[in-house]
Amino acid sequence: MRIFFTGGSGKAGHHVAPYLASQGHQVTNADLTPLGHPEVTDLRVDLTDAGQVYSAMAGTPTSADLQGPDAVVPHGSAYDAVVHFAAIPSAFIAPDATTFATNIVAHYNVLEAATRLGIRKVVFASSETTYGICFAQGERKPLYVPVDEEHPVVPEDSYAMSKVAGEVVARSFQARTGADVYGLRINNVIEPHEYAEKFPAFLADPSLRRRNLFAYIDTRDLGQMTLRAVQTDGLGFQLFNVANADTSVAATSREVIDAFYDGVEVRRELGRDETFYSIDKARDLLGYAPQHSWRDVLEDPRRPR
Template sequence: MKKVVVTGGSGLLGKWVVKEFVEQGYEVVNGDVKKPQDPLCQTKIIDLKNLGEVYGLLQEADAVVHLAAIPVAYSHANEVTFQNNVMSTYNILEAASGLGIKKVVLASSESSYGICFAPERFDPKYVPIDEDHPQLPEDAYGLSKIINEETAKMFHRKSDMQVVSLRLGNVISPEMYSNFPGFIHNSAERDRILWSYIDTRDAGTACRLAIEKDGLGAVELNLAADDTSMDIKSRQLMSEQFPNVTDFRSDLTGYESLLCNKKAKKLLGWKPVHFWRDNV
């Protein structure tokens, strides 16, 4: 496998994913609405809502990593977020299927579990949250991610395409660790994401492994570091912010992540190696 198209390769995560593939010897094409500040590969300016343009972008590609999206709830009108994220993903999968591409990675999100952007915060059913936890969004962004995961399953049934949907925790690039001292001692900060994070470099490795592995079908994987982003132990975080949650699915004795990453480790042979505690 030689040529990989990365959509959104000019963005916060995308530039690190591009870097990962380039450094591992792949031919990479970035499809985005803007060019990156420090280009590492060819960039094509693309409207992913236009299926014809997507077909052109994916010509001769062996695999696709689809990261491009409106990345949060409420930055745009709800229907704009939904339409953009759902149709761009549908077009990527439709064109990949039509061109015979058999490996796709999608950027999904922990926000699909619903807590992150809910108008009124609610409790997780249990922690750590794994991929079987109910997805209960009340926002167009979280809903778009669920639709995309279901679209992935449909295309797998239709064409046997392997589609790995990565439910990303809060994406953190190396320079962002300088912000951590401002919140790591306040449990009320970042409670909506259960204090999760994932380093862009570890996410890039996961994207590559998800392309290189075979036989995964259509699967959803949480992607998070092994620890929380806080200097408060996980049990204390839960008791302070979610005192009504009593279902603990693992022993929480230290700073363990509350977004379970065991499935990604098992299926991809992946493990995170970049942690905020090594940088702060």
């Protein structure tokens, strides 16, 4: 497939875009900063400029595409799918109004261009922050655990607001076009080198992970999830939690519930180390099967050798 990938130079994107290319797809990275990966084509695009977005998606992906019987694309787009990861990626990076405006305008432009140009698959990055816990003012507990995609989304910060608004925009474009539009509510993104750097503190003090629902997503498993979303057709509009199968702490699930979720409804029995950020839907509809864990790198101090 030819994939128009936005934000391929970001923390998540610079792992996921090359992974998609390694699986045989032609990937164009639309970003203000080049990725510089030999298997990914860089295209400088300001996604808040609707004209640039249309022109980029309607253009010829690479010089190699000038050759052969499919060289001319008189109408529509040469791309088969869009993966939209580009955004100001968190609160506290830019002023609140800038974060909201940048994220939602770019998101709208990408969805409008993709659907009007006839692209039938859009996968976009939403966020764990939509549930209103990550950047809440003070203590905020989920209404129930494990948190699934039906949990209410009532955020207080501009970043999460932009993601909730983006989901509404995506649902609307899907409704009027019938394209497949899948949103990935991505948990705290962890690169492999960060296990040794960050996780010892998490294992010593699980409270550090409260705002992330004690969950995380390895960039390699995020790549797998994105690939499965791109390759799975016919689901219309969908939202998927994206996390690894286990928690990011050494405390057991029962210990976390007792210490942090007193009074919170527990809707089903959880495994000893099972994530509180439910990935059941992604498993059921996409065949998502996370392969990585911090336990592959660090010794779990709570488990016998």
